[in-house]
Amino acid sequence: MRALRFHSYGPPDVLRVDELPEPSPAPSQVKVRVQAVGLNPIDWKIRAGHLRLLPVFRSPPRGVGTDFAGEIVAIGAGPSTRRVGERVFGSLQPFGREGALADFLVVSDERVLPIPDDLDAAQAAALPVAGGSALQALTDEAHVGPGQRVLVTGAAGGVGHFAVQIAKHLGAYVVGVCSEANAAFVRELGADEVVDYARDDYTRRSDRFDVVFDAASVSSFAAASPVLAASGVYISTGGNTSALLGAAAAAVMARLTSRQRAIPMLLRNDARIWQRLLQLVRQKAIEAHIERTISLEEVADAQRAMETGHGRGKIIVRLS
């Protein structure tokens, strides 16, 4: 089978399509014929070596990609809640050596969920990391409710475009921060107001927000604090280790100095949150915007573009 891999950390050129034997599912695992994979910034950050110092992290050769959708073609020995032929989606743990960008993958049966009949594989593969981050941030961390004012940076991106839709669904007044090129798109997602970050600095606004969700990880608690309500919440996706450490330090400072809160977000990427995303899809509260669909051979170019930090919606890789 084909599998996109890299044998040393480096730029997108290190990616190559290897021929590997098909994996066999161990007990409690399923084997999935992969149909679609949703790309995320974590994929290129791993390839570039940004997470290499984490002790749990497996060094190259490594596969690429976490979020997948496909069809179960085999089930490991023992009882299973899944069945052969079932259409499923899920997300691999990013620490392991295998990636989702392969013709087949094996995964614990707890890390897949059935895809509803009326949902396309590409839509399902777009959900886990980006949709899960937006949902966890706005519900579990910030507890957004009707009438609250929510500002989202990176409102056009993978995480941000789900966040705008979810915040609207929760009844919030939503301000999306993005480039001028994405302003119309963010309005179509449901934002009540759009801020072009090249013209206006949201941190100098005179109004206040209950929640600033820094989905693009371009701001900080210190910068956002003046536009937060007295007990407002700043949540950062912490685009890199120092941003995450900064957000963690800010969380401690915020507790000591004010009623405002700063939260460094770490996604709990599991089936419970994917189930909640499916519920939102069923309610037509969210829909992934698929900016483009590409082949395995085009992933290196796509990652090169993603590294600029200006993604709109999701890029999906089609396999079989």
Ligand SMILES: NC(=O)c1ccc[n+]([C@@H]2O[C@H](COP(=O)([O-])OP(=O)(O)OC[C@H]3O[C@@H](n4cnc5c(N)ncnc54)[C@H](OP(=O)(O)O)[C@@H]3O)[C@@H](O)[C@H]2O)c1
């Ligand atoms: N901590 C976690 O568990 C977790 C989970 C998921 C993602 N993340 C991280 O979250 C970040 C975003 O992920 P993503 O999938 O949404 O990435 P993405 O699809 O590349 O989106 C990034 C967005 O940021 C916007 N942007 C760039 N500069 C900006 C600025 N100065 N102000 C406002 N927006 C700006 C871009 O919009 P324009 O083109 O309009 O500039 C783009 O839409 C990444 O760093 C990712 O690694 C962390």
